[in-house]
Amino acid sequence: MSQIVVTLPDGSELDVEAGSSVEDVAYEIGPGLGSDTIAGIVDGELTDKDEPLYEDCELVIVTEQSEEYLQVLRHSAAHIFAQALQRLHPDAKLTIGPPTDEGFYYDVTGVELSESDFEALESEMEAIIDADYEIERVERSRDEALELYADNEYKREILETEAADEETVSFYVQNDWQDLCRGPHVDSTGEVGAVKLLSIAAAYWRGDEDNDTLTRVYGTAFESEADLEAYLDRREQAKERDHRKLGRELDLFSIPDVTGPGLPLYHPNGKAILRELEAFVDGLNDAQDYDFVETPHLFRTELWKQSGHYENYVDDMFLLDVNDEEYGLKPMNCPGHATIFQQGSWSYRDLPIRYAENGKVYRKEQRGELSGLSRVWAFTIDDGHLFVQPESIEREVNVVMDQINAVLETFDLDYDVALATRPEKSVGSDGIWEQAESQLRDVLEASGMDYDVEAGDGAFYGPKIDFSFRDALGRNWDGPTVQLDFNMPERFDLSYTGEDNEEHQPVMIHRALYGSYERFFMVLIEHFDGNFPTWLAPEQVRILPVSDDNIGYAKQLKNRYLGDFRVEIEDRSWTVGKKIQTAHDDRVPYMLVVGDNEEEAGTVSVRDRFEEEAKDVGIETFRAHLEGEVDEKRIEPDFVE
């Protein structure tokens, strides 16, 4: 028998017989680990514990303590759902049913389902869990599998494409039910502690709009009821703060059918916030000597061919024919900026050149993937492109990191940082990659931030630093990025004259502080639950006259003292109680209640959105506070302590 070398997570190596299973290796490491083994991760891929290993590989043993365990358990829950479905609806056809970050889904057809079917399905799932059926992996020949799926064209398609070269395929069997599946799974249905079906949506077979429409049933599963309850609580909170719901209630934006999918309209309230966000990053860019540029939304596809986007992105691009010539809406701002640089002639003394643009881009995502502001067809990037000498990458990236820090601190968002390094396929010399990666590392080390290294996850054209935001509900969202690029300068033949009088190629740095405005706006809406910091709030102050007699005084306050702020007067003839309630619902940071007493004394009563109140406040005192709060971009209204 030949031997293979298995490398374990601690770097140690183990010689085992070729053909040993994941579980065999675990037993070699220790009998305790052997009996705890649920699955393995072989060269990064989750596999069954019975999977035989024939080649040298890296192996992680998955036990109940592993992060991946929940994924395995949820895949088993998807099977339990499918078994329950076919018990209640024998005509239901199964297609695919993978685990997801939040649970699992199964795409099915041949059955009409609505959420009113969930109760019956869930109790059938409970019965399957209570029966604690053993989950067994069985290898069958591909021909036998094709026969089993004689009337399921979807499973047959899988067998005839992905599995076309396999002699045998694996099934997972529980009781009298089975599914074509790579696994892995838990040992028995009873190990799934708690399940819940969540929603139904339409999906296309293989995600392609030209294919059949299927019914996607989403569910989730946990080890215990308590974990499930905690998840459902968080989900309820997330629903309450859903940016689509708050966007409607606070009149921030809309995405009506008539204007097209994924094409958001910003209403005055939403645009008020966007203008502040734009002004903030424009200010950060001004402070770092960026030059502002502007490029159109449409270019000849010649440009996209030169940049390489046409080759790689054409399916995601909106193309149009103009007088027999092909044009494309821009999916990225970079080629426009590279072309501006290309028009000049530069010496090393001119570098770095820094271009900034709040540039709108268009990407044709699958319609089924579009969702509120998180996935759209049209969005704006707070884009910036730097053209730098290779030796000054570190200095320039440091400057960008200072800008990113300013954003993170201002919004008080937690974040994660990752350095993504050279992938197997890449352009650029070893020398430039080493130089660039070591400079990025130095920046991160000097910053004192904790960061992960995602080895091999860089783009083919350069390494990058990616930030992701963590919002108030603990969810992660793509955030700022700093991306080095050795490819586009080559494609656009960019150069500068060096100190040696020779022509050199600059490195291009793509960077965004927010990422996309749409995504960032969505994060802010949900993170703050619509309670925007005062500097961002579309309406910062609402003056509430106690009676119509006090409207004149309210106007005087607004015009004479608060002209620099976004102030409204509530002049509807309502009770003060109703006026206060409405201002609360609209999440206005400050309310100034003014009646006869205040008018006589020349004061105001200040209420904030936490229902705290301060009476007899001089208007100058309030104005000075407001100015400080807005200038310093403080997170919460803090006049009434």
Ligand SMILES: [Zn+2]
């Ligand atoms: Zn499966």
Ligand SMILES: [Zn+2]
């Ligand atoms: Zn770019």
